[in-house]
Every structure is written in C-alpha cells, then in structure tokens.
Amino acid sequence: MIKTIPVELGDRAYEVRIGDGLLGRAAEQLAPFARGGRLIVVSDETVWAAQGDALRTGAEGLALEPVLVPAGEESKGWAGLALVCDRLLALGIERKDHLVAFGGGVIGDLAGFASSVVNRGCGFVQVPTTLLAQVDSSVGGKTGINVAAGKNLVGAFHQPSLVLIDPEVLASLDPRQVRAGYAEIAKYALIEDAELFGWLEVDAPAVLAGDPEARRRAIAAAVAGKARIVAEDERETSGRRALLNLGHTFGHALEAETGYSDRLLHGEAVALGTVLAFAYSASRGLCPAVDAERVQAHFEAVGLPTRLSEVGLDAMGARLAGHMRLDKKREAGRVAFILAHGVGQAFVDKGVELDEVAAFLDGAR
Structure with a gap:
C-alpha cells in the first residue's frame, strides 16, 4: 500500500509517496518523467554500488543514465556541482527533462541545485535512500552546496516534481x-x-x-x-x-x-x-x-x-x-x-x- 502525502504549493504542488517495495516498482512511478524513455540518475558511487541494480530492475523498460560523484559531504561543493552540471549537459539534458536524485541528503541537495541551474532549470524527482533524507531533506525544495564560508550558503528553492520513499531501502543502512x-x-x-x-x-x-x-x-x-x-x-x-x-x-x-x-x-x-x-x-x-x-x-x-x-x-x-x-x-x-x-x-x-x-x-x- 502506498501512503500519499500532498505538498500543497499551487502550480508547484507535488506528492510524497511512501511504500515498502516502491523501488521495485520504480518504472510505473518514474515513467511519466522519462522523456523518450530515458532518465538521468544522479547518485554517489556507494549508493549506486549498493542500490543501483535494484533501481535498474525496478525501472525495467526505462533507460537510466547514471551520473556519479564520490560519496560524502565533500562532493557537495563547487567542484561537485561543476562535475554534475557538465555531465548533465554532455548527456544532452533539456529544460523539459527530469533527473532523479538517488541517494541521501548530499545527493538530494546537489542534484536538486544542479537541476535548478542547468539550462536555467529543469525538473527532478527525489528518491531518498537514507532515513534523514526521507523524512527531511527530500521534501520542501531546499537545495544547495557548501562553500568556504559555511554549509548550504549557496543554493536555491527548487521543488521536486515527486518524492518516492521506500522504507525497505533502509535495511542496508548502518x-x-x-x-x-x-x-x-x-x-x-x-x-x-x-x-x-x-x-x-x-x-x-x-x-x-x-x-x-x-x-x-x-x-x-x-x-x-x-x-x-x-x-x-x-x-x-x-x-x-x-x-x-x-x-x-x-x-x-x-x-x-x-x-x-x-x-x-x-x-x-x-x-x-x-x-x-x-x-x-x-x-x-x-x-x-x-x-x-x-x-x-x-x-x-x-x-x-x-x-x-x-x-x-x-x-x-x-x-x-x-x-x-x-x-x-x-x-x-x-x-x-x-x-x-x-x-x-x-x-x-x-x-x-x-x-x-x-x-x-x-x-x-
């Protein structure tokens, strides 16, 4: 059973869907956002190694293009943002496309900010894989990176189009x-x-x-x-x-x-x-x-x-x-x-x- 919680923001409204096994049904959830059957997935190397195959299996029928950064807070900075944006542009992302943020809070913040600026803004879907990201950072549209002066001091309010929460992915968490x-x-x-x-x-x-x-x-x-x-x-x-x-x-x-x-x-x-x-x-x-x-x-x-x-x-x-x-x-x-x-x-x-x-x-x- 899927529990649906609306985030009521007028023309920027979206749903948060919570359900065990949602990752295994990713295709039906993500298909509306896959133009031409393709989705770019921003993740980190650790999450992709642990959960990438499960997402591919659940999204069978969709062509997933992974964009990976090293795991950890260090990726949430200028260099990480440049890496993601350059890769998105090399893959030919367009304004009407959506990318998928697949990971914890670092990935959600980084991918969300990248989606707010690349081509002056495209869409994104949050698929959080940590408890902290599921209950907090994936909802609400705050995106950003860390800079020398402090944490999250450069960013944007950019709401996702959908948040998919599968509590079962937490089983492998420390x-x-x-x-x-x-x-x-x-x-x-x-x-x-x-x-x-x-x-x-x-x-x-x-x-x-x-x-x-x-x-x-x-x-x-x-x-x-x-x-x-x-x-x-x-x-x-x-x-x-x-x-x-x-x-x-x-x-x-x-x-x-x-x-x-x-x-x-x-x-x-x-x-x-x-x-x-x-x-x-x-x-x-x-x-x-x-x-x-x-x-x-x-x-x-x-x-x-x-x-x-x-x-x-x-x-x-x-x-x-x-x-x-x-x-x-x-x-x-x-x-x-x-x-x-x-x-x-x-x-x-x-x-x-x-x-x-x-x-x-x-x-x-």
Whole structure:
C-alpha cells in the first residue's frame, strides 16, 4: 500500500509517496518523467554500488543514465556541482527533462541545485535512500552546496516534481545513520506534536530496529509535518518554516567546528543542537526544566549524542557563537534561534544575544 502525502504549493504542488517495495516498482512511478524513455540518475558511487541494480530492475523498460560523484559531504561543493552540471549537459539534458536524485541528503541537495541551474532549470524527482533524507531533506525544495564560508550558503528553492520513499531501502543502512535520521523525526514532534513525541518515547526502539509498521508511521508523521509547514511558508517569509530549524543553529555551529566530517553526522548535530536549544530555553526560564531533561533523556536512550564532551568538542563558547554569526538565515545581523516553551511548543526568537549563548555554551561544556 502506498501512503500519499500532498505538498500543497499551487502550480508547484507535488506528492510524497511512501511504500515498502516502491523501488521495485520504480518504472510505473518514474515513467511519466522519462522523456523518450530515458532518465538521468544522479547518485554517489556507494549508493549506486549498493542500490543501483535494484533501481535498474525496478525501472525495467526505462533507460537510466547514471551520473556519479564520490560519496560524502565533500562532493557537495563547487567542484561537485561543476562535475554534475557538465555531465548533465554532455548527456544532452533539456529544460523539459527530469533527473532523479538517488541517494541521501548530499545527493538530494546537489542534484536538486544542479537541476535548478542547468539550462536555467529543469525538473527532478527525489528518491531518498537514507532515513534523514526521507523524512527531511527530500521534501520542501531546499537545495544547495557548501562553500568556504559555511554549509548550504549557496543554493536555491527548487521543488521536486515527486518524492518516492521506500522504507525497505533502509535495511542496508548502518545503525548510526539510522539514528542520525531518527533525530529529524523527533525534531518534528518536538516542534508541534507532543503526542507524537510521547509515542516515540515508547516506540523509538521499534522504529530504529526496522519494524515496518512503526517505521512507516514515523516517516509519514515527519513528512506530513514538514509538508504542512512548507505549504504555509515555502520560502521562510512568514517565519513559520523557520521552526524546522529547531536544533540547527546550534547544530550547524557544531558541524562547522568538527569540519563537516563523519566525526559528527548532521542528524547527530541536530540531536545535540536540539538538546542545547531546550536547555538554553530552560536556562532563560522559557521552558520547564523537566521538559529539557525529558528531551535529553530521550536522545540518550536512542544512542544520540547529548553532551559536547561526547563529540570531543572543547571549543570555547565564543568560537561556536562565531560560527552562528555566519548563519544564512540571519536578518540585520541577528540570528533567529528556535527555542521552546516545552515539548511540542517551539517558537522563533530573534532577540537572542550571541554573547549570552556563548556563556551558556561555556557552562554546557
């Protein structure tokens, strides 16, 4: 059975389809986007080696042209973008064509950005292969690359035409990657769904272990939450979409300090950043301490980092705050923080002083 979640964006509306075994039925899903029966698939070498044959088998009858980049965050930069765009043009891609982003968040961001600029824009379909990409980065149209100044600072809003999510492809994922993706599911609950968070506190082990029903429910809940917020505020103009950055302002600073490396995966940074956001909220009297403790206890229980010492960070608070000053969402020089009044009660605070954050982080360290 396929669960369909619409992303209501007027003439840019599309569907997110979730179903076990969807990769094995890729032909019927992707055929409408294959002009002349051909599709260009952007992927990385690791994903293609592990899942490429499954996609070819599922897309039998379609001619797939793979464009591969090395696996890892290093491919999501100027060189990776140039490689993909040059290859797309060499394959004769046209404006009315669609490419397929087949991989995790790096591939989705890179391929999505390439599709937004090559020939001044063509279409793309997201087929995410990691839990983090399935529940977060594949939905919403944010694409981009990393540059010397920071992560995702060059990019575009470019919505996909379709998102296909097959939870079965997660079976081969390393448990650490699954836990990192789970952090984004918990994030949606902590933003505005206390009931979902209560369910996760009980059933997170089943989600992480790959129980089909629990995993489908968790993925669908996260996607529905994001689709709802994106439909209300596609480009973060009203501030509503900014709520999706819960844990990210702290998390991106942590990623920058660890060099955007495997030392701290993005989902791990979001988990630790969310714990810090709740703890900071509690320190300011905005959130009950018991809720901040509850969030930390949950992430600890599922094996995600909740303390700076766990990821070997000994940077001074001022250094981490310095990374935050480069946040791409800053306005008039000020950084918007997503804080919380409690579980399921996130809000945007544009009045946070970074010196105060630095002092808090020194204490947390």
